[in-house]
Amino acid sequence: MSPSKFQENAVILENSNYRGDYFLITFSAPKISPHVLPGQFVHLQLPHSPELLLRRPFSIYNTNAEAGTLSLIYKAIGAGTGALSILPRDTVVNLLGPLGQRFPQATKDQRIIIAAGGYGCASTYLVAKTAESTGLCLLGARNKSDILVEDEFQKTGFEVQVSTDDGSYGHKGRITELLIPALDAGNGDTVVYACGPNAMLAAVGRLCMERDTIAYLSYDMEMCCGVGACFTCVIKRKCDSPDGWEYVRTCKYGPVFDAREIYWESDKSN
Amino acid sequence: MGDVSLEVRLGDTVLRNPVLTASGTFGYGSEYLGLVPLERLGGITVKGVSPFPSHGNSTPRTAEVFAGLINSIGLQNPGIDKFITHADYLPFLRTIDTNVYVNIWGKTIDDYVEVAARLEAEREGIDGLEINISCPNIKEGGIAFGTDLHLAGKVVSAVREATSIPLITKLSPNVGNIVDFAKCVVDHGSDVVSLINTFPALSIDIETRRPKIYTVTGGLSGRGIKPIALKMVYDVARAIEVPVIGMGGIFTAEDAIEFLLAGARAIAVGTAIFSDPQTPLKVISGIEEYLRKHDVNDINDIIGKISVD
Ligand SMILES: Cc1cc2nc3c(=O)[nH]c(=O)nc-3n(C[C@H](O)[C@H](O)[C@H](O)COP(=O)(O)OP(=O)(O)OC[C@H]3O[C@@H](n4cnc5c(N)ncnc54)[C@H](O)[C@@H]3O)c2cc1C
Ligand SMILES: Cc1cc2nc3c(=O)[nH]c(=O)nc-3n(C[C@H](O)[C@H](O)[C@H](O)COP(=O)(O)O)c2cc1C
Ligand code: FES
Numbered sequence: 001m002s003p004s005k006f007q008e009n010a011v012i013l014e015n016s017n018y019r020g021d022y023f024l025i026t027f028s029a030p031k032i033s034p035h036v037l038p039g040q041f042v043h044l045q046l047p048h049s050p051e052l053l054l055r056r057p058f059s060i061y062n063t064n065a066e067a068g069t070l071s072l073i074y075k076a077i078g079a080g081t082g083a084l085s086i087l088p089r090d091t092v093v094n095l096l097g098p099l100g101q102r103f104p105q106a107t108k109d110q111r112i113i114i115a116a117g118g119y120g121c122a123s124t125y126l127v128a129k130t131a132e133s134t135g136l137c138l139l140g141a142r143n144k145s146d147i148l149v150e151d152e153f154q155k156t157g158f159e160v161q162v163s164t165d166d167g168s169y170g171h172k173g174r175i176t177e178l179l180i181p182a183l184d185a186g187n188g189d190t191v192v193y194a195c196g197p198n199a200m201l202a203a204v205g206r207l208c209m210e211r212d213t214i215a216y217l218s219y220d221m222e223m224c225c226g227v228g229a230c231f232t233c234v235i236k237r238k239c240d241s242p243d244g245w246e247y248v249r250t251c252k253y254g255p256v257f258d259a260r261e262i263y264w265e266s267d268k269s270n
Numbered sequence: 271m272g273d274v275s276l277e278v279r280l281g282d283t284v285l286r287n288p289v290l291t292a293s294g295t296f297g298y299g300s301e302y303l304g305l306v307p308l309e310r311l312g313g314i315t316v317k318g319v320s321p322f323p324s325h326g327n328s329t330p331r332t333a334e335v336f337a338g339l340i341n342s343i344g345l346q347n348p349g350i351d352k353f354i355t356h357a358d359y360l361p362f363l364r365t366i367d368t369n370v371y372v373n374i375w376g377k378t379i380d381d382y383v384e385v386a387a388r389l390e391a392e393r394e395g396i397d398g399l400e401i402n403i404s405c406p407n408i409k410e411g412g413i414a415f416g417t418d419l420h421l422a423g424k425v426v427s428a429v430r431e432a433t434s435i436p437l438i439t440k441l442s443p444n445v446g447n448i449v450d451f452a453k454c455v456v457d458h459g460s461d462v463v464s465l466i467n468t469f470p471a472l473s474i475d476i477e478t479r480r481p482k483i484y485t486v487t488g489g490l491s492g493r494g495i496k497p498i499a500l501k502m503v504y505d506v507a508r509a510i511e512v513p514v515i516g517m518g519g520i521f522t523a524e525d526a527i528e529f530l531l532a533g534a535r536a537i538a539v540g541t542a543i544f545s546d547p548q549t550p551l552k553v554i555s556g557i558e559e560y561l562r563k564h565d566v567n568d569i570n571d572i573i574g575k576i577s578v579d
Contacts, residue, residue, distance in 0.1 A: 055544070096547070222329075224341075230297070231326060232329075
């Protein structure tokens with residue numbers, strides 16, 4: 001069952017450049033904020049921009065239920081995120097949320113590994129913040145300036161390791177090169193939480209499945225309605241159908257999926 | 271000030287107000303539970319249902335364009351069996367206090383007949399079937415029936431024989447003269463006609479030189495199509511006796527009132543819901559305000575009342 005969702009006129013409390021193309025925006029959103037679970041997202045309508053017809057989805061990075069606030073981290077990459085980045089404090093922004101299914105919670109005895117590529121840190125931070133155990137957080141990106149909220153992860157008690165493609169910070173190479181030894185070092189039950197580009201999710205999913213480790217992957221598919229009404233945001237999930245897969249709506253049944261549910265292209269031949 | 275009546279009739283059924291949701295833009299209603307008070311809508315038209323489950327098209331399936339949206343979902347749906355039995359679909363729709371219209375499609379005439387016959391046997395809670403002969407996004411069926419007068423007539427009469435549920439036929443704008451199609455489907459037993467479905471359209475990412483949606487072309491909806499849709503509704507409403515449901519780019523009450531003045535008995539809100547799920551409710555209250563402002567007690571008094579010298 002998906003928990004209650006709301007449509008709310010949120011007010012921008014802060015919208016500032018975090019670093020490079022990344023921005024941190026905080027809203028007063030007292031209806032949505034107390035109900036947010038790790039991995040959920042809001043669907044944001046851009047004010048004063050009727051030509052930007054569609055809402056834009058963003059993972060909820062952090063909340064403060066008492067203060068009734070929630071924050072997002074976003075990368076200004078196009079018309080919508082560009083328009084968002086210049087909205088001043090006190091602007092009213094219509095939000096739908098919290099939407100989607102949460103990252104399932106690990107138990108006290110499970111070791112957690114978070115693997116976040118780019119702004120994938122935004123959807124996984126609440127996992128660390130609300131975890132009953134601690135673990136390891138892997139942050140991967142193209143270069144140093146794309147490594148975000150490292151300190152915040154550290155403050156949750158998670159150990160943080162970093163990889164960059166260009167070696168400008170941390171390990172030079174891919175996040176999966178940090179993940180493999182981390183998975184293999186574990187003795188006992190490990191749960192992996194991942195968010196990032198689809199190719200990274202596929203690699204993380206495969207490595208975990210090879211080791212019988214549970215991996216929860218959060219997918220960013222382009223969205224339209226955000227609530228399951230339009231069938232824009234679908235992804236292939238295994239099922240009993242003759243083809244062995246069905247298209248499921250990521251906004252409603254995701255964006256978080258157990259890697260074992262996903263129909264991988266490599267499943268085709270089986 | 272007296273009460274204003276928004277009630278309209280579509281054939282044998284009464285709608286508490288003329289505002290419907292357009293097929294494919296409001297899922298099966300349950301998706302908006304808790305966000306939109308469904309019982310205040312005039313009715314819900316659900317996503318197209320076929321006899322067989324259908325994957326739909328590959329992704330990406332939608333692209334935002336200036337003044338509209340291009341979509342090529344490809345009529346993904348669970349198939350009639352699951353639609354009838356699964357709690358998210360018909361059983362849910364039966365629990366809500368609003369009119370329910372089921373959009374149906376198939377690859378062959380037999381497919382249309384099969385869905386209609388299955389729904390005839392399960393008709394409780396269904397106020398009408400909307401025969402979709404106008405989807406531009408599937409290879410077989412759909413628009414092939416909506417752009418050939420002979421086939422359009424054949425589908426409608428075959429469905430008519432399979433069910434006594436009120437029939438709405440959804441027309442394609444991609445024809446030489448939409449009025450001919452409206453007359454044809456009415457002659458073959460359609461109780462109501464709805465228009466318009468989307469226009470074939472293309473958008474290209476100039477950096478990658480790739481089309482923005484997987485099937486290359488899709489159907490254009492939204493603000494940009496409104497004046498064309500309005501003109502078609504105006505033409506059709508004057509030419510046939512049966513009620514017309516008007517749609518295409520309705521975002522505001524003013525848009526909806528234009529359609530009513532042009533002769534639409536009811537209207538449907540589609541793409542606008544993606545921007546704001548409250549749009550249908552805002553349209554309802556805006557129409558009510560308009561009627562009060564103009565001292566009109568009954569919405570039927572403005573339908574078709576465009577004033578042309
Ligand atoms: C569940 C979910 C959570 C997300 N969380 C975040 C987040 O925390 N921070 C963040 O910065 N972004 C996040 N995104 C991506 C964000 O929604 C897109 O970057 C945004 O919609 C782009 O809008 P735009 O108008 O600026 O870009 P557009 O001009 O629409 O597009 C620019 C480019 O972005 C690509 N794009 C558009 N929509 C998406 C999408 N949904 N996913 C991936 N690429 C897209 C387009 O293909 C294009 O190449 C998330 C997406 C989803 C589905
Ligand atoms: C995402 C999407 C899915 C649609 N699916 C259907 C469908 O299943 N059956 C149908 O008859 N029309 C479908 N339509 C067409 C709409 O019902 C409507 O006719 C059209 O979008 C024009 O109205 P609008 O501009 O208000 O959206 C779809 C439209 C969109 C945007
Ligand atoms: S975005 Fe509409 S179904 Fe997911």
